[in-house]
Amino acid sequence: MALHSFDRMVVEDEGEGDAVVCVHGLGGSSNTFTPLMPVLARHRVLRVDLPGSARSQGAEGALSIDRFVDAVLAACARLNVAQAHFVGHSMGNIVLQHLALKAPKLVRSLTLYGPLLAPPEAARAGLRARAAKARGEGIAGMHEITLTLLNAALSAETRRTQPLAVAFVRESLMHQSGEAYARTCEALADAQPARVENITAPVLLVTGDEDGVAPPQAVRAMAEKLHAARSTRVVVLPRCGHWTPVERPAECQTELRDFLSAQR
Numbered sequence: 001m002a003l004h005s006f007d008r009m010v011v012e013d014e015g016e017g018d019a020v021v022c023v024h025g026l027g028g029s030s031n032t033f034t035p036l037m038p039v040l041a042r043h044r045v046l047r048v049d050l051p052g053s054a055r056s057q058g059a060e061g062a063l064s065i066d067r068f069v070d071a072v073l074a075a076c077a078r079l080n081v082a083q084a085h086f087v088g089h090s091m092g093n094i095v096l097q098h099l100a101l102k103a104p105k106l107v108r109s110l111t112l113y114g115p116l117l118a119p120p121e122a123a124r125a126g127l128r129a130r131a132a133k134a135r136g137e138g139i140a141g142m143h144e145i146t147l148t149l150l151n152a153a154l155s156a157e158t159r160r161t162q163p164l165a166v167a168f169v170r171e172s173l174m175h176q177s178g179e180a181y182a183r184t185c186e187a188l189a190d191a192q193p194a195r196v197e198n199i200t201a202p203v204l205l206v207t208g209d210e211d212g213v214a215p216p217q218a219v220r221a222m223a224e225k226l227h228a229a230r231s232t233r234v235v236v237l238p239r240c241g242h243w244t245p246v247e248r249p250a251e252c253q254t255e256l257r258d259f260l261s262a263q264r
Contacts, residue, residue: 004079011053011075012047015040019081020260022047023072025090025114026188027149027173027181029054032089035249039257046084048075051094052187057180063187068095073103079210081098085260087111087243089185094118097194100201109263111204111256112245114214117193117222123213124189131185136176142181146173155241163248173225196222202231206252206257208240233259 001014012030020043022033030047036195037045048066051059061067072095076084085108088096093112100107113166119127133141150159150170158165176184207214216236223232235255237248245252 003074006057006078007051007071007074008045008059009071009075010049010243011079013044013079013171014047015042015044018026018135018241019044019046019070019084021045021086022086023068023088023092023095024050024053025088025092025185026088027053027176028089028092029172029175030113031168032243032245033087035245035258036087036253037259038054043085043260044077044081046079046081048072052180052184053121063183065094065098065187065191065223068078068187069099069102072096072099073106076106082106083108083264085109087113087256088115088224088244089180090116091188091191094188094191094194096195097196097199100199101194104200106155107176107201109202109204109259110199111206111250111259113203113206114242115207115219115222116214117196118191119188119259122244127185127189131182134185135182136178138178142174142178145181146170149173152212153242155208155239155247157239158241158243158247162247165243169243170245185187196225197227199226200228200230202259203229204233204235204255206235206237206244206255208237208242208244208247210240211242211244213242231262 004011024032049056091114
């Protein structure tokens with residue numbers, strides 16, 4: 001594995017073969033996709049820590065979806081990726097939808113875990129309030145935010161039977177600095193939906209039946225907007241919340257493997 005660091009952004013680069021680029025969500029990191037790595041053994045996998053998150057928390061200035069898109073495109077250019085399959089989670093899916101429109105020739109396919117077009121208005125207000133708490137209260141604020149999100153973002157079964165999954169999400173969130181997390185919350189709060197009806201790449205959309213961020217009905221409605229996509233598939237995983245790859249790794253692996261195999 002090679003670890004690249006440029007423009008205060010860190011990218012993991014592992015394996016050989018067709019490129020797969022992974023983009024995490026709010027409070028996530030490259031490790032969000034570790035549960036998927038077994039089915040990507042024959043691929044070159046780039047896992048990005050977005051500016052303001054995880055090992056890229058030192059990135060300065062305002063954060064936005066446009067900045068995230070440009071950061072992923074810059075990573076692909078710098079690391080000589082001319083075409084790739086893109087895999088996202090949560091906010092990372094918004095980034096990838098915009099990227100697919102900005103650089104369609106780069107995108108061979110999109111796999112979106114916990115997909116959403118943009119936060120609804122109520123969620124935008126909540127994100128801004130969360131940003132204020134993280135910025136104003138630091139570690140204590142992040143601790144309280146984490147406890148709230150563990151209950152809201154993970155399914156009841158995950159919380160009851162998968163202590164390692166709970167610990168993973170807890171650590172992913174607690175590892176974010178309050179200020180960097182706040183700026184990422186604000187970037188997501190300002191996110192605008194992409195014109196997904198113009199996306200042409202094949203799209204796989206995976207959500208959980210207990211995902212409050214990307215509820216099944218909203219994901220199905222999103223899939224219906226993908227008129228130009230070469231193919232679409234919606235998968236709803238039972239007893240699963242928003243952290244799909246972490247809560248249901250085996251099922252997510254199977255769906256990703258089958259989807260990528262169909263694109264050859």
